[in-house]
Amino acid sequence: MCERAGLLAELKHGAGCRIDEAAEKLHRLSQDIWSCPELAYDERKAHDRLVAFFSQEEEGWKVDSHFKLDTAFRATWGPGGGDEGDVVSVAFLCEYDALPGIGHACGHNLIAEVGAAAALGLKAAVEKSSKLPVRVQVTVLGTPAEEDGGGKIDMMKEDAFKGLDVVFMAHPSQEDAPYLPCVAEHDVTVKYHGKASHASAYPWEGINALDAAVLCYNNLSVLRQQIKPDWRIHGIIKHGGVKPNIIPAYTELEYYLRTPSRGELPVIKSKAEMCFRSAAMATGCEVEVEFAKNMFVNILRNATLEELYEKNGKDLGMEFTTDEEVLTNGSGSTDFGNVSFAVPGIHPYFYIGSDALNHTEEYTVAAGDEKAQFYTLRTAKALAMTALDVLLRPDLLQRVKDEFTEAKLKEDRLLKDGQTDRTSKNK
Numbered sequence: 001m002c003e004r005a006g007l008l009a010e011l012k013h014g015a016g017c018r019i020d021e022a023a024e025k026l027h028r029l030s031q032d033i034w035s036c037p038e039l040a041y042d043e044r045k046a047h048d049r050l051v052a053f054f055s056q057e058e059e060g061w062k063v064d065s066h067f068k069l070d071t072a073f074r075a076t077w078g079p080g081g082g083d084e085g086d087v088v089s090v091a092f093l094c095e096y097d098a099l100p101g102i103g104h105a106c107g108h109n110l111i112a113e114v115g116a117a118a119a120l121g122l123k124a125a126v127e128k129s130s131k132l133p134v135r136v137q138v139t140v141l142g143t144p145a146e147e148d149g150g151g152k153i154d155m156m157k158e159d160a161f162k163g164l165d166v167v168f169m170a171h172p173s174q175e176d177a178p179y180l181p182c183v184a185e186h187d188v189t190v191k192y193h194g195k196a197s198h199a200s201a202y203p204w205e206g207i208n209a210l211d212a213a214v215l216c217y218n219n220l221s222v223l224r225q226q227i228k229p230d231w232r233i234h235g236i237i238k239h240g241g242v243k244p245n246i247i248p249a250y251t252e253l254e255y256y257l258r259t260p261s262r263g264e265l266p267v268i269k270s271k272a273e274m275c276f277r278s279a280a281m282a283t284g285c286e287v288e289v290e291f292a293k294n295m296f297v298n299i300l301r302n303a304t305l306e307e308l309y310e311k312n313g314k315d316l317g318m319e320f321t322t323d324e325e326v327l328t329n330g331s332g333s334t335d336f337g338n339v340s341f342a343v344p345g346i347h348p349y350f351y352i353g354s355d356a357l358n359h360t361e362e363y364t365v366a367a368g369d370e371k372a373q374f375y376t377l378r379t380a381k382a383l384a385m386t387a388l389d390v391l392l393r394p395d396l397l398q399r400v401k402d403e404f405t406e407a408k409l410k411e412d413r414l415l416k417d418g419q420t421d422r423t424s425k426n427k
């Protein structure tokens with residue numbers, strides 16, 4: 001074995017040992033987040049718990065609480081790993097928001113644990129070696145509001161990702177996969193304003209905002225038949241009136257519009273908008289159409305990082321899914337997509353010991369189950385090992401960066417040319 005390969009194996013082993021050593025307190029961390037689910041932008045206890053973890057339970061971290069957002073944080077360590085060489089900045093992202101009514105049904109408590117664990121592992125490995133070709137800075141970014149709003153996008157607008165060379169996070173799922181297609185998404189709130197009236201005595205005096213909402217719902221359901229099979233339109237009626245004998249004067253709907261790539265979003269948005277407005281026209285209501293402040297985009301893939309992660313995962317015993325349907329069908333969306341256009345990174349998925357599906361009560365149970373711990377820490381080890389691969393081989397890091405630049409240029413060109421085809425398959 002050449003000297004570098006020997007050092008790499010030793011450092012990867014060291015990262016794994018550190019993660020195992022911290023297993024109990026990492027479990028406590030995710031349990032505390034799991035048992036107190038908090039919604040987007042309101043993850044106060046999770047924020048405080050993570051800040052305490054890095055400032056009190058762990059040594060050597062510089063912690064910025066309320067970093068850029070009230071419930072975001074940043075913990076940094078380094079530069080370490082030697083006195084010479086460029087500083088390479090590696091970040092691990094933690095999410096920790098839950099879903100209304102069903103708690104941690106997307107397992108973001110485990111995302112927080114993976115991010116914290118991987119950072120501990122990488123720091124320990126780097127601390128032990130003065131032979132690295134680069135100096136290393138390890139950053140943990142606590143990124144709120146993935147389930148609603150897109151905290152990472154807010155943080156990007158505030159330059160929170162500036163200066164990072166590579167970013168990692170991992171998301172709980174039903175299987176291990178270095179990449180699964182995430183779709184672009186733009187959320188919209190539609191408000192209808194009508195006129196109240198006694199629904200039995202003088203209904204002709206009213207303007208029915210619920211009729212507008214129902215027509216809007218039906219228009220969109222009809223539109224769904226004419227859109228591409230991998231586009232998604234789904235929504236709820238948030239306000240549907242207050243009493244059967246009052247003609248509803250106000251209704252509100254919330255819809256998520258999704259397409260495989262960011263370039264297709266304007267098409268679905270303009271089609272949906274015709275549905276919103278025609279319902280208003282048919283009923284005589286006024287309509288307000290409010291698109292969300294942040295639009296989630298598809299993930300810009302990085303084949304080099306994906307391959308390294310897969311190799312490390314396999315070395316740790318992961319069996320990656322080969323199910324073509326899972327590998328090609330779009331799933332949900334993530335604000336990591338936006339990050340992936342700013343910094344090279346990966347967002348692999350990991351099995352948590354259960355076949356339960358995300359966004360169900362069963363998944364909430366699975367995300368809090370002790371059984372998930374083995375898989376969560378194994379994922380953290382694979383991420384730390386992947387970081388070590390690129391830190392020990394500057395040529396690999398350069399390849400990661402070149403690939404990122406090329407993929408981004410290609411996507412930007414497609415977007416500029418108005419091509420609305422799937423553009424994220426740059427692997």
Ligand SMILES: NCCCC[C@H](NC(=O)CCCN)C(=O)O
Nearest residue numbers: 146147148149182331332333334
């Ligand atoms: N509408 C706000 C964003 C919703 C994001 C949410 N994300 C996930 O479920 C994570 C899946 C990662 N593929 C979604 O509904 O897609």
